[in-house]
Amino acid sequence: MRPLLISDCDEVLLHMVKHFGVWLDERHDIDFAIQHGDFSTAMTRRDGGPPPSVADMWAMLGEFFPAEMHRQTLVPHAVEALERLAQVADIVILTNLQDECRQPRIEQLAKFGIAHRVECNQGGKGTPVSRLVEEYGSPVTVFVDDLAVHHESVARHAPGVHRLHMVSEPTLAVSVPKAPEAHARIDDWREAADWIAARFESGLPAAA
Numbered sequence: 001m002r003p004l005l006i007s008d009c010d011e012v013l014l015h016m017v018k019h020f021g022v023w024l025d026e027r028h029d030i031d032f033a034i035q036h037g038d039f040s041t042a043m044t045r046r047d048g049g050p051p052p053s054v055a056d057m058w059a060m061l062g063e064f065f066p067a068e069m070h071r072q073t074l075v076p077h078a079v080e081a082l083e084r085l086a087q088v089a090d091i092v093i094l095t096n097l098q099d100e101c102r103q104p105r106i107e108q109l110a111k112f113g114i115a116h117r118v119e120c121n122q123g124g125k126g127t128p129v130s131r132l133v134e135e136y137g138s139p140v141t142v143f144v145d146d147l148a149v150h151h152e153s154v155a156r157h158a159p160g161v162h163r164l165h166m167v168s169e170p171t172l173a174v175s176v177p178k179a180p181e182a183h184a185r186i187d188d189w190r191e192a193a194d195w196i197a198a199r200f201e202s203g204l205p206a207a208a
Contacts, residue, residue, distance in 0.1 A: 001139045003089040003200040005082075006129055006161075008145040009105065010095065011168050013078045013114065018169060019071040020064055028060065035171050065097055066104035074112045075168040081193035082114060089200055090139075091116040092132055094125060125150040126157030133158055140203055142196045148179035155181040160205035166192060 010016035021032035024043065030052065031044045043052045052060070082091060093116055095105055102120045109118065121128050125145065133141050142162045143154050151163045165182035167173040168189075178185035183206060186192040 001137050004133065004136045004139050004141040005085055005089050005091045005196060006094050006132060006141060006143045007082075007091065008095060008147075008150070009093050009109070010072075011075075011146040011172070012144055012166050013075055013082075013093070013109070014072045014112070015075060015169060016072055017172055019068070019073070020061075023064060023068050023071065024060065027063070034169075035175055062098075066101045066108075069101075069104055069108050072108065075189065077189035077193075078168075079113050081189040081196075082116070084193055085196060085200075086116070088197075090136060093118045094121055094128060094132070095119070096121050096123075096125070098122065124153030124157075126153030126155075129154050129161060130158040133161065140200055140205060142199050144192070144196075146176075148181070151179040151181040162196075162199045162206045164192060164195060 007013060017034045021034060024030040024032045029046050031046060033042045033044070039057050040054050041051075043057065045051070085091065093109065093114075095118065097105060097120045099120050102118055105120070106118045109115070119128065119132070129143055133139075141158070141160070142164060144164045144166050145151060146165070146167045148165070151165060154161055154163055163182045165179040165185040167176050167187055173187050184195055186195055
């Protein structure tokens with residue numbers, strides 16, 4: 001049985017926040033100070049209007065995906081790491097987007113040479129991770145994501161999964177602490193690939 005890697009996409013495989021910020025500037029005349037680490041408080045209208053609400057934020061993300069996904073760029077060393085790990089493991093990209101974005105995401109990743117199964121999700125990732133682990137026969141599994149809330153969800157629903165916290169955007173990474181429920185925090189795919197490979201080679205699940 002092959003090990004299983006379940007990876008997020010945005011700010012793990014592809015840069016998103018800096019390109020979202022440029023789009024907010026161009027399309028909505030909004031400054032985006034993502035170094036504060038919270039989308040809902042990072043936006044400022046340059047005309048002095050009221051700060052965008054959480055509902056506004058989600059609406060803007062809905063405008064960005066999938067229409068502006070072409071702006072996104074590859075995280076350094078991600079392709080090489082996936083190529084290495086795919087030699088020994090199955091790989092699933094679990095991305096929190098609406099279902100209609102699945103095919104655009106598949107096509108987007110393919111342009112960067114990433115051709116693995118893609119699943120869309122809304123909400124916590126613990127349940128879909130648990131389902132994927134069962135589908136693949138409960139192998140040694142590693143989960144990679146940039147958001148602490150998803151590590152907490154996976155820890156609750158699939159505690160035997162190894163959890164790696166990665167924030168690939170440097171301006172964001174400096175203000176984001178390690179997720180409490182993650183087993184490790186690594187922001188560079190070269191080091192991350194070694195860590196993941198070691199978990200696979202151990203053949204052991206994470207300690208609950």
